[in-house]
Amino acid sequence: MQGTETDIPDDIALNDMVCFAVYSAGHAFNRVYKPLLDRLGLTYPQFLTMIALWNEDDQTVGSLGTKLSLESSTLTPLLKRLEGMGHIERHRDKADERVVRIRLTSQGRSLKDGAKDIPGCIVAATGMPVGDLIRLQREIMTLRKSLEASLA
Template sequence: MNTDDSGHAAPLEKCDALMLDNQLCFALYSTSLMMTKVYKPLLQELNLTYPQYLAMLVLWEEQGLTVGDVSARLLTDPGSLTPLLKRLEAEGLISRTRSKEDERVVLLNLTEQGRALHEKAKRIPHCILGASGLTIERLQEIQGELIGLRSNLQDSL
C-alpha cells in the first residue's frame, strides 16, 4: 500500500471518471434511496412497502393481469414477485386465481379493500411533488429522460 509522508494511505492516481460523485449510477442509486425514504412514511399509513405499492399501482391501472404481466411492467422476475403478491393477498388487497384455460397462469384482481386503498393512495403523488421541490413540469421532464435512459440501457443488453 502506498503511504504519504504522514504514514496515511496515499490516494490512488486521481481519475475524474472514477470519482463517486461523477458517477451517473451513484446519482440514480442515491436518488432512488432518498425517494424510497420519502415514500416510506406515506406508505406506512397504507400498510404497504414500496415494492407492494408499485404492484398495487399496476393493478389499480388494470385488473385481471397475470403475474407475468405485472412482473413485466415492474421489470422484475416473476419468482421474486410471487411472495410479495402472496402478502398482498394475505392482507386482503388482491385475489390470486388460476386461469381456467391454463392452470399455470395466475390471475390477479383487486378486492374491495384493494380498491378502497386506491382512494387513500391518491394523495401520495402530491406529497412526493412537494418533497421534490420541483414543478410538475420539471418532474415530467426528468421522468421522460429517465425512461429514455432506461430504454437505451435495455437495448444494450
C-alpha cells in the same frame, strides 16, 4: 483520446457518476415514501404493484412482472403477502389453467382512496416543477431502455 464522450477521468468521484445519482435518488425517494406508505401498511414494491392493479385489474402474473420489471421469484412472495393482507386474490385463468391471474379485492380497491394524496406529496418533496419532473422521468426511461438494449 482526450475530450471524447467516453473518456473517464482517473480520479472519478461518486458525485460525477450518473449511476450513483440515480441510485442515491432512489434511496431518497424511498425515505420520502416510507412514512406515506406506512400508513397504508405497504412497502414501496407493494405500492407499485397496487398501482399497476388499480390501473388495470385482473392481470396475469407475467404481465405484472413485465410492468414492474420484477422477476417471478421476487414477484410471487410479494403477491402472497398482498393476498395475505386481503388486498388481492390469485386465481387460475379460465382459458389456460397454467396462467395465474391477480385481481383486487374490495379492500384492495378501497386502499386507493388512502393513496390519492401520495403523488402530490412526492411532487412537493422534490421541490421541482411538474414539467421538469415529467422531462426527468422521460430521460430516465430513455436511459433505462438504452441500458437494457445494450444487454441484448
